[in-house]
Amino acid sequence: MPKFPHFAERLNRIQGSVFEKYRSKMKEKGPYMIHLHIGDTYLHPKFNLPVDSEFLKKRPYFNRYCNTFGVERFRRAAAEKLNEDNGFTVDSEQILATSGATNALSASVISLLDPDEEILILTPCWPFFPGMVKVADARGIEVPFYTELYTKPDLNITAYLKEFMTPNTVALYLNTPNNPSGKVLTRHQLEQLADFAKYQDLWIISDEAYDGLIFDGHEQICIGTLPEMHQRTISIFTFSKSFMFAGLRLGYLTSDAEVVKEINKVLVHQVYSPSTLSQYMMVEPLKHRQDWIPKLCMEYQELRDMFIEKMQIPVICPEGTYFLFFSIQAYLRGRKYWEVIDQLIDAGVAVAPGVDFGSNFKDYIRICFTGEPPERLEKAIERLNEVLA
Amino acid sequence: MPKFPHFAERLNRIQGSVFEKYRSKMKEKGPYMIHLHIGDTYLHPKFNLPVDSEFLKKRPYFNRYCNTFGVERFRRAAAEKLNEDNGFTVDSEQILATSGATNALSASVISLLDPDEEILILTPCWPFFPGMVKVADARGIEVPFYTELYTKPDLNITAYLKEFMTPNTVALYLNTPNNPSGKVLTRHQLEQLADFAKYQDLWIISDEAYDGLIFDGHEQICIGTLPEMHQRTISIFTFSKSFMFAGLRLGYLTSDAEVVKEINKVLVHQVYSPSTLSQYMMVEPLKHRQDWIPKLCMEYQELRDMFIEKMQIPVICPEGTYFLFFSIQAYLRGRKYWEVIDQLIDAGVAVAPGVDFGSNFKDYIRICFTGEPPERLEKAIERLNEVLA
Numbered sequence: 213m214p215k216f217p218h219f220a221e222r223l224n225r226i227q228g229s230v231f232e233k234y235r236s237k238m239k240e241k242g243p244y245m246i247h248l249h250i251g252d253t254y255l256h257p258k259f260n261l262p263v264d265s266e267f268l269k270k271r272p273y274f275n276r277y278c279n280t281f282g283v284e285r286f287r288r289a290a291a292e293k294l295n296e297d298n299g300f301t302v303d304s305e306q307i308l309a310t311s312g313a314t315n316a317l318s319a320s321v322i323s324l325l326d327p328d329e330e331i332l333i334l335t336p337c338w339p340f341f342p343g344m345v346k347v348a349d350a351r352g353i354e355v356p357f358y359t360e361l362y363t364k365p366d367l368n369i370t371a372y373l374k375e376f377m378t379p380n381t382v383a384l385y386l387n388t389p390n391n392p393s394g395k396v397l398t399r400h401q402l403e404q405l406a407d408f409a410k411y412q413d414l415w416i417i418s419d420e421a422y423d424g425l426i427f428d429g430h431e432q433i434c435i436g437t438l439p440e441m442h443q444r445t446i447s448i449f450t451f452s453k454s455f456m457f458a459g460l461r462l463g464y465l466t467s468d469a470e471v472v473k474e475i476n477k478v479l480v481h482q483v484y485s486p487s488t489l490s491q492y493m494m495v496e497p498l499k500h501r502q503d504w505i506p507k508l509c510m511e512y513q514e515l516r517d518m519f520i521e522k523m524q525i526p527v528i529c530p531e532g533t534y535f536l537f538f539s540i541q542a543y544l545r546g547r548k549y550w551e552v553i554d555q556l557i558d559a560g561v562a563v564a565p566g567v568d569f570g571s572n573f574k575d576y577i578r579i580c581f582t583g584e585p586p587e588r589l590e591k592a593i594e595r596l597n598e599v600l601a
Numbered sequence: 602m603p604k605f606p607h608f609a610e611r612l613n614r615i616q617g618s619v620f621e622k623y624r625s626k627m628k629e630k631g632p633y634m635i636h637l638h639i640g641d642t643y644l645h646p647k648f649n650l651p652v653d654s655e656f657l658k659k660r661p662y663f664n665r666y667c668n669t670f671g672v673e674r675f676r677r678a679a680a681e682k683l684n685e686d687n688g689f690t691v692d693s694e695q696i697l698a699t700s701g702a703t704n705a706l707s708a709s710v711i712s713l714l715d716p717d718e719e720i721l722i723l724t725p726c727w728p729f730f731p732g733m734v735k736v737a738d739a740r741g742i743e744v745p746f747y748t749e750l751y752t753k754p755d756l757n758i759t760a761y762l763k764e765f766m767t768p769n770t771v772a773l774y775l776n777t778p779n780n781p782s783g784k785v786l787t788r789h790q791l792e793q794l795a796d797f798a799k800y801q802d803l804w805i806i807s808d809e810a811y812d813g814l815i816f817d818g819h820e821q822i823c824i825g826t827l828p829e830m831h832q833r834t835i836s837i838f839t840f841s842k843s844f845m846f847a848g849l850r851l852g853y854l855t856s857d858a859e860v861v862k863e864i865n866k867v868l869v870h871q872v873y874s875p876s877t878l879s880q881y882m883m884v885e886p887l888k889h890r891q892d893w894i895p896k897l898c899m900e901y902q903e904l905r906d907m908f909i910e911k912m913q914i915p916v917i918c919p920e921g922t923y924f925l926f927f928s929i930q931a932y933l934r935g936r937k938y939w940e941v942i943d944q945l946i947d948a949g950v951a952v953a954p955g956v957d958f959g960s961n962f963k964d965y966i967r968i969c970f971t972g973e974p975p976e977r978l979e980k981a982i983e984r985l986n987e988v989l990a
Contacts, residue, residue: 215803216771216802220713250666264653265652268652275849277641277847278848311700311872315872323612325609326609347867349738414604458665478612480729481736484703
């Protein structure tokens with residue numbers, strides 16, 4: 213079987229950066245282009261890292277391999293954070309340091325799913341998650357969910373999910389606060405998901421990447437803290453969103469110590485461990501999080517409110533994250549969806565196309581309302597209004 | 602099919618840290634224990650990182666996501682290094698930044714191997730590589746190789762490798778300088794491997810992790826620089842060994858730009874990208890590498906010579922890397938192999954068991970002669986002599 217120059221078949225099933233196809237067109241526009249298609253923040257971190265030669269001298273092993281489960285003082289700080297803020301009762305043995313939430317999600321998928329097994333993916337969802345399932349040669353089953361809950365908060369979740377089950381279903385992927393819809397699941401909704409998982413013997417991969425980015429006093433619940441759920445849930449956190457340190461590629465997951473040990477086996481075969489230095493660097497921001505993250509969240513909420521107020525079309529008000537996600541079906545006025553996306557790029561504003569978040573969202577767009585400074589956001593809103601309203 | 606609490610079957614085929622089983626026993630010994638089982642260095646980096654608040658101010662995006670292929674100035678510096686030192690002729694488009702060589706190897710395996718396909722693994726080899734192949738549900742075929750070449754430098758490689766081929770063989774994994782044997786493949790040996798790969802339509806994954814750690818003036822050749830080999834070879838480099846910055850988890854790979862694009866698709870699904878900050882931090886050490894890495898290499902060579910001289914049993918003298926690898930069969934004197942490993946740990950010196958490097962090396966041990974400072978190395982040698990000689 214001659215192989216070269218052919219790649220593994222799984223590469224035909226995944227794509228790279230979801231924005232790759234627009235890159236050259238956007239590049240031509242230079243600084244005129246306002247980038248609201250990526251999930252990032254225009255702000256510099258609100259925590260000043262004490263990183264100087266003294267910092268490095270006091271951590272002389274920053275350049276060396278660490279324990280593949282993570283640096284002990286980092287794992288302890290992460291466990292304390294989860295216990296104090298999120299209602300977990302975990303110790304450092306139940307923490308696995310990872311190269312961002314991406315790495316934690318990917319290692320979890322590979323640890324849990326055998327080829328051809330199925331995982332229910334509640335959608336709309338982060339575009340790379342279905343790709344991870346494909347990389348593991350498993351199957352993701354899209355379940356339209358979060359946007360439904362804005363209009364049907366009393367949805368009978370058990371009855372609804374049951375229709376997507378097959379004899380091959382072994383896990384459920386969940387993300388609250390949800391990227392891209394901004395939905396924050398309520399305790400009652402999570403209890404139904406938990407009961408369903410227990411009844412159906414499902415693992416849960418709970419993506420808590422937007423932990424802490426919650427508006428209007430909504431309550432943030434982690435499904436892993438519900439009764440008997442910790443051991444069947446991989447709860448995944450990151451420093452890329454509310455902590456604003458995406459560039460350090462650091463995250464962590466928690467579950468039973470035995471589960472953590474199994475996932476570590478995959479992680480050492482993917483990256484060996486996350487950066488030792490990144491772990492040292494995140495201990496202080498983690499310990500002082502209450503001094504700066506709630507302020508950041510307030511600023512984001514103000515940006516959200518400004519954005520929604522100035523938009524001349526009604527959009528769903530997100531309960532968390534830093535995204536707006538809405539259908540533009542009513543504003544096409546005879547144009548095709550992709551013509552409108554092109555017109556937006558021509559007008560100088562990049563948004564993420566809905567289809568990347570699930571096949572049910574082909575007429576949606578996602579906007580990151582923290583990706584550029586307020587004055588440029590306002591310009592972007594004008595352009596959006598021109599093309600859409 | 603109830604799944605929880607069962608994991609994916611592939612987890613039964615891999616192990617985590619190869620030293621996990623000795624951890625508690627070694628911990629009991631405290632500082633008495635001399636750790637020569639891990640591939641690391643006792644030295645602090647010989648390059649002073651200019652990392653202070655000024656450094657961070659001048660790189661205000663260090664905290665943000667980077668291009669998933671890597672930071673452009675890092676990719677350019679890596680390409681220049683490969684062109685100047687290793688004989689490549691690549692530009693930054695042919696560089697993919699990765700979270701260490703581990704991540705580059707893992708992404709390559711997943712990109713190239715379909716389930717049940719076979720890759721020839723020249724052994725002895727780095728213990729995690731066969732595990733990566735298992736994670737991808739593919740099959741690694743061990744080919745005893747590097748140690749053979751110490752005694753049979755004129756081995757007919759083509760005829761030898763042919764015996765391991767099946768209709769499912771699609772790739773070859775190669776590592777020179779070799780961990781653990783210290784063998785540095787000659788141009789003639791590499792040419793035979795290259796011809797074999799071309800004739801058999803094989804991909805090559807070339808692990809150059811020990812790039813630059815070469816002794817006695819041996820010539821280091823990268824197989825990817827031989828005629829027509831770049832496009833079928835993934836050449837993989839790291840900052841963890843000769844650069845001494847394992848804790849930053851940074852490496853890179855090079856191949857044709859089209860191959861780089863395909864592997865990037867897998868990498869974004871594993872880690873999204875390596876640390877932006879690590880990439881910024883490694884640009885200067887990379888540019889000034891000639892000022893400090895050759896000196897480091899000299900120091901390592903002296904440590905090697907001291908070690909071999911003081912050992913009371915003859916060991917193969919490694920041509921590169923920082924390992925000794927030899928059979929202890931002749932020194933068992935009625936003891937079982939594992940009894941000797943236990944006696945070594947009891948005596949306060951940890952070595953890596955040979956079986957982790959390939960099933961043909963069950964009576965070997967690997968020693969890292971740079972893992973502890975010279976005075977502790979000398980103590981370790983005394984203990985080794987007591988137990989073995």
